[in-house]
């Protein structure tokens with residue numbers, strides 16, 4: 183039910199956007215805004231031969247970045263949320279670094295980690311991890327004290343408290359934080375892929391642009407957007423599966 | 428037997444320490460049903476939190492069968508006013524939480540759990556989530572969870588006060604039946620004198636804050652049938668009301 187409705191909503195939104203795009207392309211009639219029909223035609227012809235490899239690179243970077251952010255951010259956020267002494271030590275640091283535009287450090291990161299995958303994944307991780315930490319910390323802090331009472335009186339261990347209460351209570355926040363993180367991660371990905379690489383959708387888009395091949399460029403933009411939409415809806419789907427209550 | 432000797436509890440607040448409970452002495456015998464009645468804010472919940480091991484910084488001595496409270500070892504069945512169910516667990520998962528925390532679930536445990544759930548009229552709801560239950564049903568799940576644990580002591584914190592009157596009387600009836608069957612030592616907290624007299628084998632009356640035990644009354648009407656139609660029930664209630672009239676008023 184819920185799932186069908188979501189699918190319908192996506193379909194409906196896509197239709198409207200393509201319709202608008204088509205109308206604008208017909209009205210202005212310039213190279214810079216080609217008809218979506220041409221772009222989709224191009225995409226279906228060249229996706230496998232030209233774009234696939236870039237998608238693979240980009241997906242790898244983004245998934246690694248998010249995975250690393252979760253591996254670091256989820257435990258840190260949970261510990262900060264549950265143990266107020268640790269929170270007092272760490273949160274000033276986290277809240278100071280959180281709003282700094284870390285993308286500005288990209289040149290330094292590239293000097294340190296080279297131009298390869300490491301620096302790109304590192305950049306995504308550094309930016310996303312703070313969002314994960316902050317949202318997990320707030321989620322765990324927001325769990326009402328009395329939710330723990332039953333398990334305290336049963337003599338539950340810290341691991342059991344984690345498993346039965348903290349993780350399920352903040353699961354929806356973990357998913358939301360990934361969703362928020364995804365938007366950021368894709369922007370960062372695009373930016374990092376415009377330097378020192380010949381693979382990745384970001385590279386493909388910028389390269390098409392310098393080749394003045396707007397049809398290719400739009401194909402790249404569509405693919406990047408689809409990547410975002412698919413990742414987003416995967417998380418929605420996970421939310422429906424895991425948070426049935 | 429649960430023994431409370433010279434229990435004093437203080438909360439730390441911004442202005443320093445605030446004494447909630449002062450020199451509480453209390454014995455809860457095996458098979459006892461102690462109704463603990465007191466005005467709101469007198470420290471009833473605090474006392475239950477001590478007995479259930481949630482609060483463990485206090486003065487005085489609290490023992491279960493001669494040993495200090497050990498939440499890992501003792502089986503404490505706690506039924507909270509807000510039911511204390513985990514919203515992400517189904518009725519069945521909530522009901523067996525106690526056993527699951529204590530040990531691995533055996534198939535005997537599962538059978539017993541289903542038996543108790545059935546006994547409390549919850550069989551058809553086992554797969555539902557708490558948010559889709561009524562208040563009375565949630566309260567029954569909380570009681571089922573405590574009973575399934577086969578607790579050394581059952582602690583109930585104003586378990587029926589959030590229910591409407593009809594449901595409350597049904598639940599009181601059910602509790603009395605269950606109590607007859609299982610004879611679990613129980614501390615039943617309430618702010619209602621009527622409920623205390625209806626349910627308790629003994630009635631402990633608390634003073635207003637800082638909470639002390641004013642008197643403990645042996646309830647002669649315990650076990651009477653159709654109590655709400657009995658004269659003795661009202662006589663005792665009136666007597667207690669008189670005693671506390673001055674004491675509780677602010």
Ligand SMILES: Nc1ncnc2c1ncn2[C@@H]1O[C@H](COP(=O)(O)OP(=O)(O)O)[C@@H](O)[C@H]1O
Nearest residue numbers: 438439440447466467468469470471472473474
């Ligand atoms: N964690 C706490 N910190 C400080 N004061 C508290 C805390 N919990 C309860 N109190 C105070 O202690 C008093 C007794 O509370 P409580 O035991 O909940 O009373 P009751 O259950 O009888 O209504 C109240 O005045 C309450 O405000």
Ligand SMILES: [Mg+2]
Nearest residue numbers: 471472473585
């Ligand atoms: Mg209370």
